[in-house]
Amino acid sequence: MDDLNLFRKQDSKTSCIVVNSELSKNMANIVFEKSGVTAPWTGTEESILELGEIHDLDLDYGCRMGNCTACQQPIVSGEVDYPNGHTGEPDEGNALLCCCQPKGDVDVVINA
Numbered sequence: 706m707d708d709l710n711l712f713r714k715q716d717s718k719t720s721c722i723v724v725n726s727e728l729s730k731n732m733a734n735i736v737f738e739k740s741g742v743t744a745p746w747t748g749t750e751e752s753i754l755e756l757g758e759i760h761d762l763d764l765d766y767g768c769r770m771g772n773c774t775a776c777q778q779p780i781v782s783g784e785v786d787y788p789n790g791h792t793g794e795p796d797e798g799n800a801l802l803c804c805c806q807p808k809g810d811v812d813v814v815i816n817a
C-alpha cells in the first residue's frame with residue numbers, strides 16, 4: 706500500500722512512464738479467466754473493474770461505489786483490498802470489482 710501511495714504521489718507531480726513501468730514489475734497481474742485476458746495492475750487504476758474496462762472487457766456493474774453488489778465476481782485465487790471500503794456484501798468467495806484492488810503483489814485470478 707505504501708508503494709502504491711508513493712507511486713500516486715510521484716505520478717501527480719510528474720508524467721514519468723518509466724516509473725510506472727518499473728513499479729509494474731513488482732505488482733500483481735489480474736487474470737480475467739473466462740475472458741482470457743491477463744492485465745498488469747499498474748497502481749493508477751481506481752479498481753479492478755476499471756482495469757478490465759481499460760482492456761475492453763464488458764463487465765457487469767451498477768453503482769460503482771461498493772453498494773449494489775452488481776459487479777461481484779468469483780475470486781479463484783489471490784486477495785483483494787477495499788481501500789475506500791464498501792457497504793454492499795459480496796457472496797462468499799466473490800469480490801466487488803468496482804471498488805477492489807489487488808492485495809500486495811500476488812496475482813488475482815477472477816472467474817470473469
Ligand code: FES
Nearest residue numbers: 767768769774803
Ligand atoms: S457496481 Fe455496485 S457494488 Fe460494484
